[in-house]
Amino acid sequence: MTNEAGRRAEMSFAKRYNLFFWFRHAALLGWASMIMFPIFWMISTSFKDSGDWLAWPPNWFPSFLGGGYEPTLDNYRLIFSLFGQGDRVNRDVLEHVFTIWGAVRDSMVISSISALLALLLGTFLAYSISRFNVGGKYFRYMILTIRMVPPIIIAIPVVMYYAILIPFATQTVLGYRISMIDSYSGLCLLYMATTLPFVIWMMLNFIEEIPKTIEHAAHIMGAGRIYTLRRVVMPLVAPGMVVTFLFIFILNWSEFLLALTLTQPKVVTLPILLNKFQSAVEGRLYGPQAAIGTVITIPVVILGVLIQKHLVTGFSFGTIRK
Amino acid sequence: MAQATIKERKSLSAWLSQEKVFRLIPFIMVEATFLLLLAIPFMLTIYISLLKWRANRPFEQAYFHGLLNYVRVLTTEDFWWALGRTFYFAGTAVFFELVIGFLLAMLAYKQFRGRRIYITIFLIPMMVVPVVGGYNFSMIYIDSGPLNQILAPITEAMGVNPRIRWLSHPIAAQWAIIIADVWQWTSLTFLIFLSGFTALPQQLTNAARVLGASRWQIFWKVHLPLLKPAIMIAVIIRSMEALKLFDLSVLLTFGGPGTSTETIAFFLWRQVWQFNKYSFGAAASIILLFIFGALIFYGIYLLVRERSIVEEESMR
Numbered sequence: 001m002t003n004e005a006g007r008r009a010e011m012s013f014a015k016r017y018n019l020f021f022w023f024r025h026a027a028l029l030g031w032a033s034m035i036m037f038p039i040f041w042m043i044s045t046s047f048k049d050s051g052d053w054l055a056w057p058p059n060w061f062p063s064f065l066g067g068g069y070e071p072t073l074d075n076y077r078l079i080f081s082l083f084g085q086g087d088r089v090n091r092d093v094l095e096h097v098f099t100i101w102g103a104v105r106d107s108m109v110i111s112s113i114s115a116l117l118a119l120l121l122g123t124f125l126a127y128s129i130s131r132f133n134v135g136g137k138y139f140r141y142m143i144l145t146i147r148m149v150p151p152i153i154i155a156i157p158v159v160m161y162y163a164i165l166i167p168f169a170t171q172t173v174l175g176y177r178i179s180m181i182d183s184y185s186g187l188c189l190l191y192m193a194t195t196l197p198f199v200i201w202m203m204l205n206f207i208e209e210i211p212k213t214i215e216h217a218a219h220i221m222g223a224g225r226i227y228t229l230r231r232v233v234m235p236l237v238a239p240g241m242v243v244t245f246l247f248i249f250i251l252n253w254s255e256f257l258l259a260l261t262l263t264q265p266k267v268v269t270l271p272i273l274l275n276k277f278q279s280a281v282e283g284r285l286y287g288p289q290a291a292i293g294t295v296i297t298i299p300v301v302i303l304g305v306l307i308q309k310h311l312v313t314g315f316s317f318g319t320i321r322k
Numbered sequence: 323m324a325q326a327t328i329k330e331r332k333s334l335s336a337w338l339s340q341e342k343v344f345r346l347i348p349f350i351m352v353e354a355t356f357l358l359l360l361a362i363p364f365m366l367t368i369y370i371s372l373l374k375w376r377a378n379r380p381f382e383q384a385y386f387h388g389l390l391n392y393v394r395v396l397t398t399e400d401f402w403w404a405l406g407r408t409f410y411f412a413g414t415a416v417f418f419e420l421v422i423g424f425l426l427a428m429l430a431y432k433q434f435r436g437r438r439i440y441i442t443i444f445l446i447p448m449m450v451v452p453v454v455g456g457y458n459f460s461m462i463y464i465d466s467g468p469l470n471q472i473l474a475p476i477t478e479a480m481g482v483n484p485r486i487r488w489l490s491h492p493i494a495a496q497w498a499i500i501i502a503d504v505w506q507w508t509s510l511t512f513l514i515f516l517s518g519f520t521a522l523p524q525q526l527t528n529a530a531r532v533l534g535a536s537r538w539q540i541f542w543k544v545h546l547p548l549l550k551p552a553i554m555i556a557v558i559i560r561s562m563e564a565l566k567l568f569d570l571s572v573l574l575t576f577g578g579p580g581t582s583t584e585t586i587a588f589f590l591w592r593q594v595w596q597f598n599k600y601s602f603g604a605a606a607s608i609i610l611l612f613i614f615g616a617l618i619f620y621g622i623y624l625l626v627r628e629r630s631i632v633e634e635e636s637m638r
Binding site: 021024025027028031032034035036037038039041042045054055056057058060121122124125127128131132134135138141142144145146148149150151152153154155156157158159160161164165189190192193196224225226250253254256257260261270271274275286289290293296297300301303304305308311312315316317 | 336341344345346347348349351352355356359360362363364366367370381422425426429430434436440441442443444445446447448449450451452453454455457458459461462464466467468471474485505509510513514517555556559562565566568569572573586587590591594595600603604607610611614615618619621622625626
C-alpha cells in the first residue's frame with residue numbers, strides 16, 4: 001500500500017493526469033474537424049434552398065436539429081431530373097440544362113475504359129520489366145517523367161495534334177476527316193498514357209511479391225510462357241489488378257485539366273460539369289453545385305476507403321510500401 | 323486441315339514464347355503508345371512554335387516566323403511572374419503539408435483506441451475530387467460564408483468589418499489557395515510519414531533507451547535519420563504535384579484579383595484557350611518542358627537514391 005502511494009507520488013504531473021492522452025486526442029480531433037468541415041458544409045448546402053445559400057449569418061443546422069434552414073431536396077431534384085425541369089427553380093436557370101446523367105455516363109465510360117486499357121498494357125509491361133529487365137535498369141524510373149510533367153505541357157501539344165495532324169492524316173490516308181477532339185477515344189487514349197506510370201509501378205510491387213520459383217516450377221513441369229502467365233501469374237496478381245484498377249479509376253474520375261482542354265461541348269465529364277455552374281446566368285448556383293459535388297464525391301470516397309491500404313503505394317509510385 | 327491449324331497455332335505460341343519476342347511485346351506496345359500520343363505531338367509543337375499562327379485564322383495561312391515566339395515568351399514579364407508564383411505556392415504549401423503531416427503522424431503512429439478511425443478520416447481529403455475540394459473552399463471563403471462567421475468574434479473585437487473578402491485581396495487570395503491545397507494533400511504526407519514511423523525498428527529505440535538516451539535525443543539522433551528517405555520521398559512527390567497547380571486557381575479566383583493567383587498552368591491555359599495564341603503557347607510549353615524536365619530528372623535521381631537506401635535497409 002505504501003509502495004503504491006510512493007509510486008503515485010513519484011509520477012510526474014503530466015503522467016498522473018494523463019496529459020499526453022488528452023493532448024493527442026485534442027490535436028487529432030482538431031485536425032479531423034478541420035478536415036471534415038468543408039465536406040460538412042458542402043453536404044449542408046446541398047440541402048439548402050436558394051435563399052439560404054448566401055444568408056448572413058450563415059445557417060449551420062437544419063430546422064429539425066434546431067438550426068435555421070428548412071432542408072429541401074430541390075437541388076437533387078434539379079440535377080437528377082430526366083428532362084432538366086425542376087419545379088420551383090427560376091426559368092433563367094433552366095436555360096442551361098443541368099442534369100448530370102450525360103456527364104455521369106461520359107465519366108463512367110471514359111474512366112473505366114481508359115483504366116482497363118492502362119491496366120492491360122501496364123501489367124504486361126510490369127511483368128516483363130520485373131522478369132526480363134526490359135528497357136534497362138532505369139527504365140522504370142524514366143517512365144515516371146510522364147507523370148511528373150505538368151499536364152498543361154502535355155495538353156497543348158496534344159490538342160494541336162488532335163486538331164491539326166490527325167484530321168490531316170486521316171484526310172490524306174482514308175479520305176475523310178476524323179477529329180479526336182471532343183470524343184471518347186481522344187480522352188481515353190490520353191488518360192491511358194498519363195496513368196500508365198502509376199499502373200506499372202503499382203503492378204511492379206504486386207508482381208515482385210510473387211516468388212520466381214513458382215514460375216520456374218511451372219516451367220519445369222512443361223508449361224509454356226503464355227500458359228504460365230495466364231494460369232499461374234494472373235490468379236496471383238488478380239487482387240492487385242483490382243486495386244490498381246480502382247486507383248486509376250479514381251484518378252481518371254477526378255481529372256480536370258485534360259478534360260477541360262480536350263472535350264466540351266459534346267463530351268462533358270463530371271468535374272467539367274461542376275465547373276460549368278460557375279458561369280450560369282444567375283451567378284453561382286451554390287445549391288445544385290453542392291449537390292453535384294456530393295454525388296461525385298461519395299462513390300470515390302467509398303472506393304478509396306476500400307483500397308486505403310494501397311493508396312500510399314499508389315500515390316508514392318510504390319516507393320513507400322506497407 | 324484441322325491438324326494444320328493446330329500446328330500453326332502451336333508454332334505461333336512457340337514463336338510468342340521465345341524469350342526475346344515475349345519480353346519485347348509489351349515494351350514495344352507501350353513505347354508505340356508513347357511515340358504516337360506524346361512524341362509526335364511534341365514534334366508538331368516544335369514545328370508550330372516556329373510559325374506565326376493564331377487560332378482565329380486557318381492553319382494554312384500560318385507563316386514561318388523563326389525563333390520570334392521563343393523570344394516573345396522569354397521577354398513576357400507575366401510568364402516569369404507566373405512561374406515564380408507557381409514555385410512560391412508549391413514551396414509554401416509543401417512546407418505546411420510536411421510539417422502538419424509529420425506532427426500528425428508522430429501523434430498517430432502508436433496503437434491507441436480510435437487510431438483506425440482517425441486514419442480513415444485523415445485519408446478522406448486525398449480522395450475528394452480536386453474540383454469538388456476547390457469548389458467547397460470557394461463556398462467557405464465567400465464574404466457571408468462560414469469562415470467569416472467563425473472569425474467574427476475576433477474581427478469584431480478588433481473593430482473590423484467581419485465580412486472579409488477572402489478572394490478579392492491579392493495576398494488573402496494567395497493564402498486561400500495555399501490553404502485549400504494544404505487541406506487536400508496533407509493526408510498524403512501524413513500517410514507517407516505514418517508508414518515511415520510504423521516501419522521504425524523497435525530494437526534501435528530500445529537500445530538507445532538502454533544506453534541512456536533521452537526522448538529528445540532518440541528522436542533527433544535515431545528516428546529522424548531513419549525517416550530521412552520517407553521525408554525525401556514526400557518532398558519530391560508533393561512538390562512535383564504541387565507545381566501542377568491549376569484547378570484551384572480556376573475555381574477559387576480565376577487567376578484574380580489582377581494576376582495575383584495565376585499559376586504557370588493557368589497562364590498558359592489562358593494564353594491558348596482564351597486569347598488563341600497557339601504558337602505562343604507552343605513555344606512556352608517547349609520552354610517549360612526544358613525547365614521542368616531538368617527538375618524532374620533531378621527529382622527522379624533523388625528518388626532512385628532514396629529507394630536504394632530503403633532497399634538496403636530492408637535487406638539488413
